[in-house]
Amino acid sequence: MTQPLKFYFDLLNQSSRALYIFLEASKIPFEAIPISMVKGEHLTGEFRDNVNRFRKLPAITDHGYQLSESAAIFRHLAREKLVPEHWYPRRHLGRSRTDEYLAWQQSNMTVATTDYFQQKWLVPYLQKTRPSESAVNVAGKQVEHTLNDFEQLFLNSRKFILGNNISYADLSAICEVDQTKAIGFGAFKNRNKLADWYKSVAEELGPYYKSVQKEFNAKLKLNNGQQQQGEAQAHALKQ
Numbered sequence: 047m048t049q050p051l052k053f054y055f056d057l058l059n060q061s062s063r064a065l066y067i068f069l070e071a072s073k074i075p076f077e078a079i080p081i082s083m084v085k086g087e088h089l090t091g092e093f094r095d096n097v098n099r100f101r102k103l104p105a106i107t108d109h110g111y112q113l114s115e116s117a118a119i120f121r122h123l124a125r126e127k128l129v130p131e132h133w134y135p136r137r138h139l140g141r142s143r144t145d146e147y148l149a150w151q152q153s154n155m156t157v158a159t160t161d162y163f164q165q166k167w168l169v170p171y172l173q174k175t176r177p178s179e180s181a182v183n184v185a186g187k188q189v190e191h192t193l194n195d196f197e198q199l200f201l202n203s204r205k206f207i208l209g210n211n212i213s214y215a216d217l218s219a220i221c222e223v224d225q226t227k228a229i230g231f232g233a234f235k236n237r238n239k240l241a242d243w244y245k246s247v248a249e250e251l252g253p254y255y256k257s258v259q260k261e262f263n264a265k266l267k268l269n270n271g272q273q274q275q276g277e278a279q280a281h282a283l284k285q
């Protein structure tokens with residue numbers, strides 16, 4: 047009996063959201079297995095022992111084999127499954143351009159958006175404190191710089207990064223932008239090209255994107271509510 051593709055993810059994480067949308071939009075059958083990072087579920091039990099030795103999300107098992115690293119997972123899916131060509135097109139260097147963006151993303155966009163998310167949301171949530179204003183400012187400057195680079199280096203007068211069709215580069219990038227935008231970063235201030243591109247990508251992804259966004263926002267709010275309760279309890283205990 048063939049084992050179904052299992053996808054382990056946390057929608058608080060940008061690459062998890064990108065791959066989730068990709069799986070759904072490409073109609074690849076998969077079993078969705080949510081793992082909560084804030085509860086530390088990626089550090090224990092079945093996940094640690096039998097799914098991802100790196101203890102990171104996202105991860106998959108396919109035909110019983112384990113695979114981690116979002117870019118490797120994307121390429122595996124594009125290679126092994128039936129995936130619409132536009133996500134990773136062979137023509138006109140589409141694959142190479144997508145790979146170029148994904149490589150740039152790992153060492154630029156992801157670094158900046160992850161740091162901002164950690165300083166503004168994750169660390170305060172885990173430590174039940176308010177964000178450090180200076181740390182958020184420093185991280186915010188890095189995001190400004192990175193979004194300027196993204197706009198200047200990857201966006202053009204056409205709708206999407208590769209031209210008239212959406213690719214995985216767009217999908218991955220919009221989830222990166224959301225990692226800061228969803229927690230209040232003004233990504234579009236003085237960035238009209240970025241705003242136009244964002245609107246086109248969101249529209250093209252349609253309901254797949256909308257439902258994942260909704261769950262991401264719900265998770266942010268739910269955890270924020272718990273954080274405020276925690277702060278109130280800590281405050282009450284100090285009195």
Ligand SMILES: N[C@@H](CCC(=O)N[C@@H](CS)C(=O)NCC(=O)O)C(=O)O
Pocket residue numbers: 059061083088101102103104114115116117
């Ligand atoms: N380069 C990896 C990065 C994976 C990664 O760093 N995931 C983070 C998501 S926030 C994680 O699982 N962090 C948990 C930890 O470090 O304990 C990818 O693209 O999949």
